[in-house]
Amino acid sequence: MTDTDPRQMNGGYQLDLFGAEPEPAPVAGPAPDLDSVDLYILNLSGGKDGLRAAALALEHARASKAEERVYTVHASLGPLEWPGARANGTYYPGSSELAALHSRALGVPPERHIEVRRTRELEGHRVPYDLLTFIAERGDWPWLGKARWCTGDWKTALIYGAFTSLVRFWKKKLDRPVVCANVLGIRADESRDRKNRPALRTTTDNSARIVHEWSPAHHLSTQAVKNWTDQRNLPHQWCYDSLPGAGDWQGSSRCSCSLCVLASERDLLLGVxxxxxxxELYAHVERVRGVPFNPNTSMAALIERAGLPGAPDPGIVIEDEGPEFDALKNAVDAALRKPPKRRRYVPRSGPVLPLCADCPEESEQ
Structure with a gap:
């Protein structure tokens, strides 16, 4: 990859993507009745799994001559997701940029790639509303086993909303609910929860739309997905590597938020x-709200461990300087000057952090 703005790059990846597989690749497990699907929604995070799942779904859509019904979508988390990085004179795209590149590699027209990001009105203007700001306002974190509103409210709901106008158009034209295949890059290899999650399930069934959630790469191993990506010379997120451009897959194991509450300890130390x-901004939210970032550890503890011998080599350090990060920090600071909107929740077995002396009183809501 050269030192070029990725938004100006051509679609040269596409030949490698499909040249080796003229016939649709087999999909283990159930798949939706593709002839009945009105809209294919291919979720692209910029990660390897979303691209592999999208490619499998698109091959079958093409086999059904339904390519014109395919859309790609990226739910951006702004400065919390991996940003672009420059190393040795080369620019490596951030997650949002890479999702658009992946869509182009799939052969999806640019007008059918949609990026959504949560916003809100502030002083008469629409501004980005970031997840960490919401966490600071709420006074609590999304934890596995308690509440994972970080995926539901900040991704799924946004994507559904982005397609509402299109669903209304097709519902009026078809005079029936619109059937959607919501394609996700979920694989059984990732976790016990995802192993037990069906590769195909209906998540919405109402008078407007029927949504079949489909994970066509569910059966594939992590190594198989990496091999497929490398064999086609497709760009993968730089965070997967020991340093941008290394191509060794020795960095983060997953491409999600840079500091995800569900990440492994090594991924978190590397992210720190x-x-x-x-x-440090995450740790600041911890100190003010008195609630640890993770029920088993705190961001403060992770920062301390990241400075000890044996911590993973970062390969690159992101400065996080610029208007987008400054806007995030200002919004978080403003949220922390107010009482939290929810009562603190800490499992009995988890670490309890004392509220700082200058923090607002807790809300009883």
């Missing part, structure tokens, strides 16, 4: 070292 300024 790669984005120290973001990690």
């Amino acid at each position: 070292r790669r984005r120290p300024r973001l990690a």
Whole structure:
């Protein structure tokens, strides 16, 4: 990849993507009745799994001569997701940029790639509304086993909303509910929860739309997905590597938020070292609200461990300087000057952090 703005790059990846598989690749497990699907919604995070799942779904859509019904979508988390990075004179795209590149590699027209990001009105203007700001306002974190509104409210709901006008158009034209295939890059290899999650399930069935959630790469191993990506010379997120451009898959194991509450300890330590300024902002939210970032550890503890011998080598450090990060920090600071909207929740077995002396009183809501 050259030192070029990825938004100006051509679609040269497409030949490698489909040249080796003229026939649709087999999909293990159930698949929706593709002839009945009105809209294909291919979720692209910029990660390897979303691209592999999207490619499998698109091959079958093409086999059904339904390519014109395919859309790609990226739910952006702004400065919390992996940003672009420059190393050795080369620019490596951030997650949002890479999702658009992946869509182009799939052969989806640019007008059918949609990026959504949560916003809100502030002083008469629509401005980005970031997840960490919401966490600071709420006074609590999304934890596995308690509440995972970070995926539901900040991704799924936004994507559904982005397609509402299109659903209304087709419902009026078809005079029936619009059938959607919501394609996700979920694989059984990732976790016990995802292993037990069906590769195909109906998540919405109402008078407007019927949504079949489909994970066509559910059966594939992590190594198989990496091999497929490398064999086609497709760009993968730089965070997967020990340093941008290494191509060794020795960095983060997953491409999600840079500091995800569900990440492994190694991924978190690597994220802390790669984005120290973001990690400190997370720790600041902890200190003010008195609630740990994770029920088993705190961001403060992770920052401390990241500075000890044996912590993973970051390969690159992101400065996080610029108007987008400054806007995030200002919004978080403003939220922390007010009482939290929810009562603190800490499992009995988890760490309890004391509220700082200058923090607002807790809300009883």
